[in-house]
Amino acid sequence: MDESDLEHRLGLLRIEHRDLDDAITALASAGQADQLQLARLKRRKLRLRDEIAVVEDQLIPDIIA
Numbered sequence: 001m002d003e004s005d006l007e008h009r010l011g012l013l014r015i016e017h018r019d020l021d022d023a024i025t026a027l028a029s030a031g032q033a034d035q036l037q038l039a040r041l042k043r044r045k046l047r048l049r050d051e052i053a054v055v056e057d058q059l060i061p062d063i064i065a
Contacts, residue, residue: 003059010055013048020045 001009024041027033 001058006055006059010052010059013052013055017045017048017052020048 020041024038024045027038027041
């Protein structure tokens with residue numbers, strides 16, 4: 001993958017992460033929230049955060065001090 005592909009992927013991951021955050025907030029604010037569904041959404045959000053970190057690491061080269 002070249003840099004533009006990684007930046008595009010990063011943008012998509014951030015959008016999905018933000019959408020999941022909104023969905024979690026909406027589900028939690030609903031009176032009778034499905035705890036299993038809420039837990040699944042939170043796990044998915046954490047996996048996305050990890051994937052975002054991996055892509056960001058690929059975009060930002062390591063600087064050897």
